[in-house]
Amino acid sequence: MLGDGILKGMAETARNFFGSYISKERLTTVEYPEHRIPTAENARVFPFLVYDGADGEAGLRCVACQICEKECPPKCIYIDKSTDKKPDYVGKPQFYPARFDIDISVCMSCQICVEVCPFEAIKMDTQFELATTDRFGGLLYDRKELARSNEYYHSIHPTEATEVDARLAEEKAKVEARAKAAAEAAAAKAAAASAAPPAKTEGGS
Amino acid sequence: MIATSAAANPFFMNLDQIFVLLRNWLVGFLPVALRPAAGVVLAVIAIVCVFPGLFALTTVFERKGLGRIQNRLGPNRVGPFGFFQPIADGIKSLTKEDIVPFSANAVVHFLAPLVLVVTVFMGFAVLPMGRNMVLVDMDSGLLFFFAMGAATELSVFMAGWSSRNKYSVLGAMRAVAQMISYEVVLLLSSVAVVMITGSLSLPRIVEAQNQYSGIFPHWYIFTPWGLAAFLMYAIAATAETNRSPFDLPEGESELVAGYHTEYSGFKFALFFLGEYLAMFSISGLGATLFLGGWSAPFSFLQFVPSWIWFFGKVMLSIFVFIWMRGTLPRLRQDQLMNFAWKFVLPFTLLNLLVTALWRFMGEGWQRWVVCTIILAAAYIVMGRLGMSGRHIGRRSYRYAE
Amino acid sequence: MNAMFYLLAAITLAGGLATVLLKHLVHSALAVTVAFAGLALMFLQLDAQFAGFAQILVYIGAVAILIVFAILLTRGADLPKHGVFSRTWPLGLVIAAGVFAVLGWAVISSAGAIPQQNASPSVTVHDIGIALVGRYVLPLEILALLLTAATIGAVIVAMHEKERPGS
Numbered sequence: 001m002l003g004d005g006i007l008k009g010m011a012e013t014a015r016n017f018f019g020s021y022i023s024k025e026r027l028t029t030v031e032y033p034e035h036r037i038p039t040a041e042n043a044r045v046f047p048f049l050v051y052d053g054a055d056g057e058a059g060l061r062c063v064a065c066q067i068c069e070k071e072c073p074p075k076c077i078y079i080d081k082s083t084d085k086k087p088d089y090v091g092k093p094q095f096y097p098a099r100f101d102i103d104i105s106v107c108m109s110c111q112i113c114v115e116v117c118p119f120e121a122i123k124m125d126t127q128f129e130l131a132t133t134d135r136f137g138g139l140l141y142d143r144k145e146l147a148r149s150n151e152y153y154h155s156i157h158p159t160e161a162t163e164v165d166a167r168l169a170e171e172k173a174k175v176e177a178r179a180k181a182a183a184e185a186a187a188a189k190a191a192a193a194s195a196a197p198p199a200k201t202e203g204g205s
Numbered sequence: 206m207i208a209t210s211a212a213a214n215p216f217f218m219n220l221d222q223i224f225v226l227l228r229n230w231l232v233g234f235l236p237v238a239l240r241p242a243a244g245v246v247l248a249v250i251a252i253v254c255v256f257p258g259l260f261a262l263t264t265v266f267e268r269k270g271l272g273r274i275q276n277r278l279g280p281n282r283v284g285p286f287g288f289f290q291p292i293a294d295g296i297k298s299l300t301k302e303d304i305v306p307f308s309a310n311a312v313v314h315f316l317a318p319l320v321l322v323v324t325v326f327m328g329f330a331v332l333p334m335g336r337n338m339v340l341v342d343m344d345s346g347l348l349f350f351f352a353m354g355a356a357t358e359l360s361v362f363m364a365g366w367s368s369r370n371k372y373s374v375l376g377a378m379r380a381v382a383q384m385i386s387y388e389v390v391l392l393l394s395s396v397a398v399v400m401i402t403g404s405l406s407l408p409r410i411v412e413a414q415n416q417y418s419g420i421f422p423h424w425y426i427f428t429p430w431g432l433a434a435f436l437m438y439a440i441a442a443t444a445e446t447n448r449s450p451f452d453l454p455e456g457e458s459e460l461v462a463g464y465h466t467e468y469s470g471f472k473f474a475l476f477f478l479g480e481y482l483a484m485f486s487i488s489g490l491g492a493t494l495f496l497g498g499w500s501a502p503f504s505f506l507q508f509v510p511s512w513i514w515f516f517g518k519v520m521l522s523i524f525v526f527i528w529m530r531g532t533l534p535r536l537r538q539d540q541l542m543n544f545a546w547k548f549v550l551p552f553t554l555l556n557l558l559v560t561a562l563w564r565f566m567g568e569g570w571q572r573w574v575v576c577t578i579i580l581a582a583a584y585i586v587m588g589r590l591g592m593s594g595r596h597i598g599r600r601s602y603r604y605a606e
Numbered sequence: 607m608n609a610m611f612y613l614l615a616a617i618t619l620a621g622g623l624a625t626v627l628l629k630h631l632v633h634s635a636l637a638v639t640v641a642f643a644g645l646a647l648m649f650l651q652l653d654a655q656f657a658g659f660a661q662i663l664v665y666i667g668a669v670a671i672l673i674v675f676a677i678l679l680t681r682g683a684d685l686p687k688h689g690v691f692s693r694t695w696p697l698g699l700v701i702a703a704g705v706f707a708v709l710g711w712a713v714i715s716s717a718g719a720i721p722q723q724n725a726s727p728s729v730t731v732h733d734i735g736i737a738l739v740g741r742y743v744l745p746l747e748i749l750a751l752l753l754t755a756a757t758i759g760a761v762i763v764a765m766h767e768k769e770r771p772g773s
Contacts, residue, residue, distance in 0.1 A: 355667020
């Protein structure tokens with residue numbers, strides 16, 4: 001019959017109208033900025049640098065290998081390598097970035113820098129309320145602004161962070177095991193070397 | 206006929222006539238010669254204040270209502286629950302720059318919103334808003350109302366043409382074509398009411414519906430021909446005021462803004478005001494003709510003042526307008542015109558015939574049965590025939606298969 | 607012949623003059639609408655309510671719209687290049703004066719035939735209705751036939767125009 005589609009439609013809209021006062025799923029609007037929807041765990045906005053421990057400069061994981069600078073498609077990362085070295089998380093002396101700038105007005109959040117970093121040093125942040133009145137300087141983040149602690153990384157990406165920590169600990173354990181084995185082999189060789197000549201001298205005299 | 210004891214209570218009678226008494230008291234301060242003119246002026250001031258106030262309220266209701274229908278909140282920042290939003294809108298439209306295009310026809314461009322608002326306000330002069338509350342009791346009040354509605358189309362055309370903008374002209378042509386097609390339907394569905402009542406005067410039409418058999422009123426919508434006429438009237442009223450689903454002339458995604466593209470600031474606010482006032486006056490007329498005007502729905506509710514019933518019916522119609530807007534997609538121009546000439550108009554003409562049959566069959570249950578059967582059968586048959594020719598079957602592709 | 611009559615007559619005459627004197631066609635169409643409105647108000651002033659409102663409804667609501675549609679859909683609103691007055695305007699003036707003289711004589715000579723009435727007879731819509739289906743039913747039916755013929759003719763003319771590009 002002509003018009004029954006309209007009546008069904010009107011019933012549906014009426015249900016929407018009255019339902020929006022009762023159930024949350026009929027009124028999906030969130031009144032930002034008083035209420036916020038929590039971001040998903042793998043949300044990504046702009047990168048940040050991870051540091052372990054409490055000191056932002058000493059514990060920085062980044063070794064200034066400049067892979068992310070080369071891989072970044074819009075070339076928004078600018079790195080200056082340092083001239084001296086400092087030990088990293090396994091104890092090996094590494095370079096560190098004297099300057100690490102990201103221009104977030106250029107960054108397109110593609111996450112390629114995160115994917116290629118071999119040191120788990122750069123990760124994606126989830127903060128998006130970054131509006132500023134300074135169009136040029138305010139959107140250029142330097143190393144101090146980009147450094148965030150590992151605890152912060154745990155708080156925004158818990159699953160990822162635990163995974164990364166496990167991997168790093170594994171690496172560290174492997175390196176330590178190798179170092180111990182090497183130390184033991186060296187000690188054994190030294191012991192053998194020190195044991196052998198005295199044995200030889202003993203055998204000689 | 207105030208038969209029940211509750212309504213005969215002097216308190217309720219005074220409440221019912223409170224505006225009339227207020228006007229008489231205010232006018233009593235003046236000398237006798239000036240009293241009629243002063244009374245008319247006071248009533249005009251009341252109309253000019255009340256209906257734009259209702260318009261402001263309706264804009265908020267519409268935005269919040271549409272929002273809730275569309276799973277979102279409406280405006281809710283200005284004032285409690287957003288109800289001061291019209292004040293913000295008013296300030297915005299008053300302070301916006303009034304841009305008149307360089308090659309536009311300045312005089313006609315200026316006059317178009319004025320003509321619209323003036324003719325729409327004139328339409329309120331004949332609506333009976335309560336017992337004894339009609340501004341001018343004319344013998345041919347209904348004809349006056351439709352005459353003012355006809356002049357509205359001229360202002361739409363003036364607006365569109367004077368802007369010298371192809372979107373405006375297109376929008377104006379479409380709007381005028383739509384309005385004249387549905388004006389015929391509007392008139393013919395009202396003629397059915399006039400046939401039964403025997404008078405063109407709106408207060409008399411309300412009086413004829415203000416009778417009760419038992420507790421049920423004699424409103425015309427409760428008769429088969431009245432229901433059919435009311436449905437056609439509602440469709441025509443939606444098309445006359447360019448409301449969804451007939452709002453192609455002002456659809457934002459189609460024609461920028463149609464005939465009011467080149468209007469900004471207060472002139473745009475006047476167009477907006479004119480459109481909503483036209484909605485109020487057409488709802489008021491629909492309430493008067495079919496829903497019994499200021500009469501109460503049940504005989505035991507007659508103690509409630511008559512003007513509350515009238516405005517309640519008008520606001521209910523506005524709510525239905527908003528509901529339809531949130532539900533239906535826009536009709537295309539040719540679908541609109543097809544609908545008017547191939548379905549609505551023949552059905553309305555048949556309804557006239559059925560009304561005459563109703564009148565001359567006399568009282569009794571036979572006329573109810575006969576009229577209902579004729580109208581239902583015609584609706585079903587015409588619904589299939591008149592709108593066929595649009596076979597929506599499986600889509601067939603010329604090259605893909 | 608009170609002040610209101612003079613005012614309304616002035617409005618009607620101004621509208622009529624503007625119609626023929628304005629250069630732009632759409633302006634002339636709007637000016638003729640003003641003349642129609644003046645006529646309608648004169649009917650209302652003479653207490654002929656039905657005639658007045660029917661004038662507004664039909665002339666302003668339909669005929670004026672028809673005129674502007676016709677202007678816009680045919681030639682458009684271009685300004686005429688060589689003025690609106692034709693070169694044979696003295697002959698036109700003579701003919702117009704002749705028509706005016708005949709009409710004026712007819713009106714003045716008939717004014718004496720109508721008895722002076724202080725109160726004009728009020729013709730209600732009811733009376734008009736009764737007259738239409740009683741005494742004047744034959745002209746009414748002939749009018750209906752004429753309207754039907756005009757509608758069918760319009761449909762045929764419009765349909766023919768649509769078929770021509772295809773055939």
